[in-house]
Amino acid sequence: MSEGDAADLQQTALNAVHRHLGARLVPFAGWEMPVQYSGILDEHRAVRERAGLFDLSHMGELFVEGADAGAMLNAALVSDPASLKVGRAQYSMICGPDGGILDDLIVYRLAVDRFLVVANASNAAVVSDALAERIGSFKAVLDDRSLDTSLVAVQGPEAAAILARVTDVDLAALRYYAIAEGTVAGQPALVARTGYTGEDGFEAFVDWARGPDVWAALEEAGRERGLQPCGLGARDTLRLEAGMPLYGNELDRETTPFEAGLGRVVKLEKDGDFVGRDALARAAEAPRKRLVGLRVTGRGIARHGHPLWCDDRRTGIVTSGTQSPTLGYPIAMGYVAPGDAEPGTIVEVEIRDARVGAEVVPLPFYKRPR
DSSP states (O other), X not given: OOHHHHHTSEEOTXXXXXXHTTOEEEEETTEEEEEEXXXXXXXXXXXXXXXXXXXXXXXXXXXXXXXXXXXXXXXXXXXXXXXXXXXXXEEEEEEOTTXXXXXXXXXXXXXXXXXXXXXXXXXHHXXXXXXXXXXXXSSOEEEEOGGGEEEEEEESXXXXXXXXXXXXXXXXXOOTTXXXXXXXXXXXXXXXXOOSSSSOEEEEEXXXXXXXXXXXXXXXXXGGGTEEEOOHHHHHHHHHHTTOOOBTTTBOTTOOTTTTTOGXXXXXXXXXXXXXXXXXXXXXXXXXXXXXXXXXXXXXXXXXXXXXXXXXXXXXXXXXXXXXXXXXXXXXXXXXXXXXXXXXXXXXXXXXXXXXXXXXXXXXXXXXXX
């Protein structure tokens, strides 16, 4: 990355911390972000076995409040935010009129009339603009706090024990996909039991300038429990093992939730209309492709963009792939024709002009022990 490139990138409040820790920094969605510290494999294993610490401050934080906030989000998103109880969250998506995915989101209900929508960094502005447009005549306002919020996550089996040392939130009472107000390291915070790794974990939303304080407190609290700073590289291998989609890989504007195996998120039966409803109702009946898990049985690693073949017929494309650190063999996700999506189907991945065998398998590849 050249000095000129770096000057054009936004930096999180933790940028100096990452540099001090010797992180390898790379451009990502307009931000300069750590891709790794000690190494992707080492960081991946830390999260699976102990705990990892992540800077996610590049994500978008959009607050929607007002008497019609729930109804407005119901009309703007495919899920049913208005049905959420205060303190709970749901995975959601915002789609275009044609049913294509603009972004996948998490929606938290903070109060009867106040919600937090968390968007991917690459789409934060798109989501913010779309929500502002879709407010229309609803009695609701949008407050984009993306550049005023630091987001620090601790993920892994030891996450609760580590965070408990520096927060007044009752973590034992905080269920998965729930959020509570409290403090972390003495700083006002929203603490959510959510994550993108397949492990138990928490995400702390704090004022932008307080990000380094929260990071330092968690780093100290986790020192004896093997907590390690982790970058985007480990986050990607962790989410892939957990079968979690990444926007720009598994999800995009040319794909509907039903094709991505996420039709459960779309609430066609909810009261009132929402953007993309008619197109999504049609997509539910006749998806053009299906997202599948793949276990590569031949030699080689399937990567994003590699063609997929079935009986000398081009059936689809790989969206994400890696050598699974936890499972010890190559895995991938990809889209295939609906008729080739059944588990047990044998396909081939085109890798460097050769075709390598792969088996369609159920997602996720990895589930954490309970």
